[in-house]
Amino acid sequence: MLTITEPSRDIPIVDQVDVLVAGGGPAGIAAAVAAARGGARTVLVERYGYLGGLATGGLVLFMDGLFDRRGERCIGGIHWEAIERLRANGGLAEVRPTNLHVDSEMLKMVADDLCTEAGVGLRLHSWAVDALVQDDRVTGVVVESKAGRQAILSRVCVDATGDGDIAARAGAAYDFGTMRIGLNLKVGGVDRDAFRRYQKEHPERARALRSEVRALGGCPIGANATPHSDIGVYWVNILGLASRSAGKTVDAFPDDTFAGELSAIDVNALTYAEIELRRRITIGLDFYRRNVPGYRNVRLLALAGQLGVRDSRRVRGIHKLTREELEGGAQFEDAIGMTGEMFGSGDHLQVPYRALVPETLDGVLSSGRCISVDDGLIHAIRVIPPCMMTGQAAGTAAALCAETDVLPRDLDPMLLRQQLAADGAMLP
Ligand SMILES: Cc1cc2nc3c(=O)[nH]c(=O)nc-3n(C[C@H](O)[C@H](O)[C@H](O)COP(=O)(O)OP(=O)(O)OC[C@H]3O[C@@H](n4cnc5c(N)ncnc54)[C@H](O)[C@@H]3O)c2cc1C
Structure with missing residues (x-):
């Protein structure tokens, strides 16, 4: 392939934060709100002019994986808070108590409110285009917008881009899925x-x-x-x-x-x-x-203004969650939540914190559909409520790491579980 060499140049550092969340879909909203509520100075960078990702701009409006096969809800926290807000303002269609569809436009506004009330600094119309890395640790991202190329430094970054853009740019290993692409x-x-x-x-x-x-x-x-x-x-x-x-x-x-x-x-x-x-x-x-x-x-x-991408990069984590584990009803000491699973014999699937922590890279956590799972399990993880669940866990972990000055891989999962439980998350 022919190439050109870009001249090196200085770019302005426009912000320095505790937690930077790249991507404002279901996972990114929950991550940013959790981090800001946890006391971290948080900024969320989103390429479009609204929040919600596929759950708003993608017109994907059914909340899948929220209930287990017995009909019991297994995800709480920020996701359920959003659902309650939608119910209160007429933005929820309840076909049955376990069959919930949201209004795309009202969810955009609920997401705005959740973020602004928590004190998240929003940067819409901004692409996160590169990772800043020092000694295998992500120290910020490069953003591009109408204002040009700028840098934001962070103590911890949450990759909520769906496609693992930041982790991949930083050199993380990943698996790759090519599920069908839709347009709702x-x-x-x-x-x-x-x-x-x-x-x-x-x-x-x-x-x-x-x-x-x-x-x-x-x-x-x-x-x-x-x-x-x-x-x-x-x-x-x-x-x-x-x-x-x-x-x-x-x-x-x-x-x-x-x-x-x-x-x-x-x-x-x-x-x-x-x-x-x-x-x-x-x-x-x-x-x-x-x-x-x-x-x-x-x-x-x-x-839909946003093409229906189901799967792409999945950032390889310290633990890759597998279909085999699901079918064996695996339990994890560092479980950060559950999803109503759809294939195994158990009632729900536990998700370990280690699936959010990249194998080798530091300073970044993945969330949403780009966490570490195998091909057999992505269906159960990529749906909206579990994406918000892993987003909340990543944001909470990022705030704890920033506060206590530890790397995500060194965070005590018990501390994380305690905080998640205190914040209304449902834990196994
Ligand atoms: C056709 C289709 C049907 C589906 N049906 C269902 C269903 O019925 N029920 C269900 O629960 N789930 C369903 N899903 C799955 C679900 O919608 C997604 O997997 C889920 O929304 C993923 O959440 P996420 O936050 O990880 O990523 P996304 O929703 O993809 O959000 C990622 C966000 O990051 C932003 N972004 C991406 N890259 C960058 C960047 N470099 N810089 C800045 N911003 C960036 C995007 O604009 C977006 O806002 C469906 C998916 C598809 C495609």
Whole structure:
């Protein structure tokens, strides 16, 4: 590959903080709020103009992994606080007590409130583009914005970018996943009662719709509840693209619905996915409008501004959580929380602190969908409530490390567990 050499230059240090959180999705919000509430001077850097990541801009609105198979809630803390706030202001659709869907726009505002009330310094419209590293320790990040290239120094950084951008830039080892990339949407004008009647009266025909629309090159348009479903507004979860090859769209990986081969850190793949998914959604909407009872008046209200990336880098931690552990009901002394697991025989999965601490690198913790898990387990970890749970743990740990001047790998997990419990987290 041809290269150029950039001239070296001085860049301004615009802030020096205890905790720097890169990425303001579910994990980043919880991390920043936890760190600031823990007394750390905290700044959160987010590339877009709002918080929430896939749970707002990505129009991913169902709270998965929040309840275990017995229907008991297993995540509390900042995630549950956000849910309670949404419930209080009409931003929550409770299909059943264990089936919760949020309003994307109200969640943006709840996230603003949580952060500003806690005293988090917000830097929106700012990309974290590089890590500052000294002796294998992250000491800050380089940010880019309309103001150019600037540095922020930190005692501890929480990587909540979803893609492990900071840890990777700093040289951390990582595993890489290429699950299907989707693009969610909101629609209006759906009469779901009419569609349900059709499903009841013609179950075979209703079941066949998905394969019919896929055969035409379109995406199925399944309607999921929003708080505004009484006026026909629903969100649609798009399974998405497995690869660039037309032949590999639907049944390419029959053993795993989510399997794919597009890289979410390849800008050409992301560009392809945006355009191709918009094309397929248009075909899907047209098909449903013409053929599916309840969808005659369906209108596209919004395409997600944020592409539906399920998986990419997972920063290799001191402990990599595995599917085998889940199936064996593994218990961890340093557990920082649980997720309602979906595959094993137990009721929930415990997550150890060590899965957030990079194998070799210091000064940084991972959180959300880029923590250390194997391919078999990412499904149970990457969903929104567990991402907020690991975010809260990372932010709490970062504040404790900054306060006591210890490295994340040397933090006493019992101290962390005590603080998490005091802050309303649910621990095994
Ligand atoms: C199509 C699809 C459907 C899904 N369905 C469900 C579902 O039904 N229920 C469920 O619970 N979960 C679902 N998920 C999973 C869930 O939405 C995500 O895994 C979860 O939001 C991850 O949270 P996160 O905070 O780790 O990352 P993200 O939500 O990806 O947030 C990362 C944040 O960091 C920002 N960022 C990234 N890089 C940088 C950078 N370098 N500098 C500054 N900012 C940066 C991003 O803009 C974003 O705000 C789905 C995911 C997809 C893609």
